[in-house]
Amino acid sequence: MRGAGYGNYNLISSVNDKMDSWINRTGTNAAGYSNANGSGDCQTFHSNSKDNNVNFANSDEVSSWKTNGGC
Ligand SMILES: [Ca+2]
Secondary structure: OOOOOOOOEEOOOOOOOOOOOEEEOOOOOEEEEEEHHHEEEEEEEOOOEEEOOOOHHHOOOOOEEEOOOOO
């Protein structure tokens, strides 16, 4: 859980490749990446939105994320 405006951040190993839902309560789009350091497949976490069960293709793959813009 973070505010808007943060750059890329790598997930720790205990939650790496585990994300299956998200909520974005900020007014800024955020994004998650399948690989560390903002690389690989990207999915946008739209502002003021949520997804309780991420699409199969994007589930359990996020390894890094940012809150300063979408993909
Ligand atoms: Ca990954």
